[in-house]
Amino acid sequence: MATIDLQGTKFSFSVLPIKKKKHAQRVKIEIAIENEFVRYQGVDDKLTREEWEELLFSMRRLLAGAYATEYSLQFLDSGFAVDFYPYTENGTEVPRERRRQKDCVMIMRFLMQDKKRSKKLGGVYSLTMHRAELDAFSNELLKEYREIYDPFEETDGEFLFVGVSPLGYSGCNYWYLDSTKSVARGEYVWVRMGRHNTEQVVYVDYVRYYEGENVPYDPTRIKCVLRKAKPMELESGER
Numbered sequence: 001m002a003t004i005d006l007q008g009t010k011f012s013f014s015v016l017p018i019k020k021k022k023h024a025q026r027v028k029i030e031i032a033i034e035n036e037f038v039r040y041q042g043v044d045d046k047l048t049r050e051e052w053e054e055l056l057f058s059m060r061r062l063l064a065g066a067y068a069t070e071y072s073l074q075f076l077d078s079g080f081a082v083d084f085y086p087y088t089e090n091g092t093e094v095p096r097e098r099r100r101q102k103d104c105v106m107i108m109r110f111l112m113q114d115k116k117r118s119k120k121l122g123g124v125y126s127l128t129m130h131r132a133e134l135d136a137f138s139n140e141l142l143k144e145y146r147e148i149y150d151p152f153e154e155t156d157g158e159f160l161f162v163g164v165s166p167l168g169y170s171g172c173n174y175w176y177l178d179s180t181k182s183v184a185r186g187e188y189v190w191v192r193m194g195r196h197n198t199e200q201v202v203y204v205d206y207v208r209y210y211e212g213e214n215v216p217y218d219p220t221r222i223k224c225v226l227r228k229a230k231p232m233e234l235e236s237g238e239r
Contacts, residue, residue, distance in 0.1 A: 002141040004133055009035040011127055013137075015052075015145045016043070024152040027052040027145075031080075031110060033125055040112050040125070046077040049149070050216075053173070056145065057163075058084060059138035060171035062106060063131065065099035079111035103131050142171045157209030159219055164191060164202040173205055175217060178225045183207065188229040201229045 003012040016028040028045040029052075055073060062071075062084045069088075074081040087102035088094060094102075108127045129137060160181040163173030167188075176191050183189055187204045210216065 002137050002144060004129070004137050006127065006129070006133065009033065009038075009127070013141055015141070015148055017148055018152070021152045024149060025049060027149075029078075033110070033112075033127075038112075038125065042110075042113060044078045047075060051075060052145070055082060056138065056142050057171065057173045058082070059106065059134060060142070060165070060169065060173075062086060062104050063100075063135055063138070064166055064169040064172050065096040066172070068093040068096075068099070079113060081109050083107045083109075104134070105130055106134050138171065154209040158212050159210045159215055161208050161210065161215075161217070161222075162189070162204050162225060163206035163208070164189065165205050166193070166200070166202055170203065170205055174202075175222065176225050177217070177219055177222050178207075180225075183225060183228065188234055190226040190229055192223055192226070199226065201233060 001012050001014040003010065005011075010033075012030075012032045014030040014032075016030055018024055018028070025048065026045055027047045027049055028043065029047065030041065030043050032042075033040045055075075058071065058073060061067065065086065067084055067086045069086065071084040071086075072081065073084075083106070085105040085107070087099050087104055106129045108129075110125045110127075112123065112125055160178045160183070161175050162178050162183050163175055165172035165174070174191075174193065176189075178189075183204055185204055185207050188201050189204060190199060191202055192199055193202065
């Protein structure tokens with residue numbers, strides 16, 4: 001359970017366990033809010049894994065400076081939305097390295113509903129997290145999610161996609177195709193990243209196998225892993 005206390009408001013976001021692989025396509029979550037004025041607990045099972053991962057990875061990408069301007073996600077069926085605000089200077093975009101050094105903000109808005117999801121209970125509740133709070137919160141949420149869902153992942157398949165993060169960060173999961181099917185989680189690889197296709201070493205957070213008809217990205221269009229990084233390259237930062 002990812003829990004945080006913000007100025008007297010205790011907020012928790014939980015991924016509920018699943019027992020069978022056939023249930024692994026959706027994510028069941030529980031949201032709880034408690035303070036002097038509000039006490040709310042709601043359960044939702046309408047999020048797909050893709051939607052849930054987009055939320056998790058977006059949190060980590062904000063911390064890594066991936067967003068130069070405001071970015072938003074809406075999950076209308078589940079009744080909540082999220083806004084991501086990177087650091088800017090008087091509304092002007094700054095370089096990624098500066099965004100990584102400065103504060104950023106995530107605002108989550110929840111529509112509080114009864115158990116039958118038919119009535120509002122006090123309208124919309126907003127919650128604001130800054131960099132330090134978001135880092136701890138998203139890390140715990142990502143850890144909980146993987147502990148529950150990793151045992152249901154395929155261990156072989158026609159295609160291997162790897163989720164990577166810039167050095168010094170984790171959980172961003174920018175996806176690449178590993179044509180060699182030899183890269184493992186926890187390794188470091190060379191990829192071309194970003195709008196300018198800059199070659200750099202990244203950390204492999206995740207590996208995921210797919211059969212041809214179920215691939216999330218077109219294997220002929222997605223960027224590929226260039227090769228594994230050598231220990232000396234990690235130490236020197238050079239290719």
